[in-house]
Amino acid sequence: MKSKRQIRVGMVGYRLMGRAHSHAYRDVPFYFDTECTPVMQAIAGRNEEGVKKAAEKLGWASYETDWRRLIEREDIDLIDIVTPNDTHAEIAIAAAEAGKHVFCEKPLALDLEQAKRMLEAVNKAGVTHMICHNYRFSPAVQFAKKLIEEGRLGRIYHIRATFLQDWLMDPNFPLIWRLQKDISGGGTLGDLGAHIIDIARFLVGEFKEVVGTMETFIKKRPLGTMSDNLKGQIESTTYGEVNVDDATLFIARFENGALGSFESSRFSKGNRAGNRFEINGEKGSIRWDMENLNNLQVYLGDDEPGLQGFRTINCTEEEHPFAQVYWPAGHILGYEHTFTNIITELMNGIAKGTSPYPNFEDGVRNQAVLEAVEESVRNRKWVSLGEKIL
Known part of the structure; x- marks a missing residue:
């Protein structure tokens, strides 16, 4: 061998x-x-x-x-x-x-x-x-991409996406590095919004222009650290300024004419990891929720009257991307498998001498959207991606 x-x-x-x-x-x-x-x-x-x-x-x-x-x-x-x-x-x-x-x-x-x-x-x-x-590498998200590329949804009109959490709502949660702009670069927009921006680019296409708003609800916090399970530990009676967003909302137009709405927040009580999207096209719609990441909800408009409605596809069949190497159908995959799948693509890219998607070019394009949203918030107006990605 x-x-x-x-x-x-x-x-x-x-x-x-x-x-x-x-x-x-x-x-x-x-x-x-x-x-x-x-x-x-x-x-x-x-x-x-x-x-x-x-x-x-x-x-x-x-x-x-x-x-x-x-x-x-x-x-x-x-x-x-x-x-x-x-x-x-x-x-x-x-x-x-x-x-x-x-x-x-x-x-x-x-x-x-x-x-x-x-x-x-x-x-x-x-x-x-x-x-x-x-x-991107959840089998359900990969299957959503396949349905869109096959034209099963037709022309895409809308995407609405959220990434909502609630671990930061305690005003005594410490001022960790994620809340300091010089270390993190941004708050929920860069941490959570970056993910839904990437999924939108992957499934719908490139952004054309954006307009948004953001808010910092808790302005000062005690100094401290955070554990891997998102629990905070106060280490000082000194308070520091929070200079990143706690929540950001923005709307977007895409190059292909689709519209998008995006929300990222760490102040959404009851949401542990509410990474969700719905995409509407001329022929059908799809929905996905990371907290139930094996399932893709699919609506196809050409179903006969009386049977129309969202169906739930458990994306663990051998026909679903990446799923075929794991367990028999219906034996559920988890968060950790998304990392295994992307690193598999990385290994294949090294073998071929290529840089699989998402690569640093995607990183630049995602960063351009983040910057455009921040500019929009500062100037209270629509901002075009325009020259940002050149």
């Missing part, structure tokens, strides 16, 4: 997304027959005690306390970035210049200018690159 090419992975960071990515690297060879197979070579983090424990628990062969050392290592082929947003650009550009392939968590950067520099760096180096918009 032909031996597979090993891709030796170096991951920077090890918290929530680090655990999700680690799980996926371990599972890819178990489920998928790829030409390249990931090897969990090394992990990097600033706290030696923490990164050592993470390496042992998650299954990494070694660890470093400086990401620069990770990039210098000759036994590393791919750099995976799961650190706070303000570090993405520096690490990705350095990795590309060292000839390493790059996989980066979203949003790609703090701002559009950084994102463009990251794209330029990976293109100049000729390395494979992807951004981790994992929700």
Whole structure:
């Protein structure tokens, strides 16, 4: 049997997304027959005690306390970035210049200018690159894409999408890095809105113009940290300013004439991870809810009268993208499988010398929409994507 090419992975960071990515690297060879197979070579983090424990628990062969050392290592082929947003650009550009392939968590950067520099760096180096918009890789979302491409919905008129959470509603929840613009780049818009923007681009097409509004409900919070299960721990009696949005709403026009409405919030009581969309076309509609991610609701207008209505498709059949490698139909998949699926695409891209979607170009286009929404809020007017993506 032909031996597979090993891709030796170096991951920077090890918290929530680090655990999700680690799980996926371990599972890819178990489920998928790829030409390249990931090897969990090394992990990097600033706290030696923490990164050592993470390496042992998650299954990494070694660890470093400086990401620069990770990039210098000759036994590393791919750099995976799961650190706070303000570090993405520096690490990705350095990795590309060292000839390493790059996989980066979203949003790609703090701002559009950084994102463009990251794209330029990976293109100049000729390395494979992807951004981790994992929700694209739910079999139900992939099947939605298939139905749209086959013309089953006809011309698309609307998309309405939300990503709603409620873990931040306690006014005493601490001022974590996600609430500081110089580290996160933005609040719910960049954290949650980035996902629904990417799904909209994936399913409907490119944005033409946007107009929006945003609000910060709690202006000051005590200093502290957050655990992987979104629980806060206050570490100081000192309060700091929250300078990002708690909630953002915007509407959009797409290049193909479709209209869209988008809402991201961490102040939506009862919503733990309300990542949802509905798309309406001339021939039918589809609905998806990440909290019930195996199911796609489908309405087809050519059904006979009396039988028309939304049907629920459990996307675990062998006909559904990615689902066929897992369990028998109806045996439910989970959040973790979306990471396994996207990293499988990454391995296939490295084998072929290509950068599968979503890659850094998608990251730039998503960042352009984020920037346009923020500009719209500041200036209280519609903003065209126009020159932003050039």
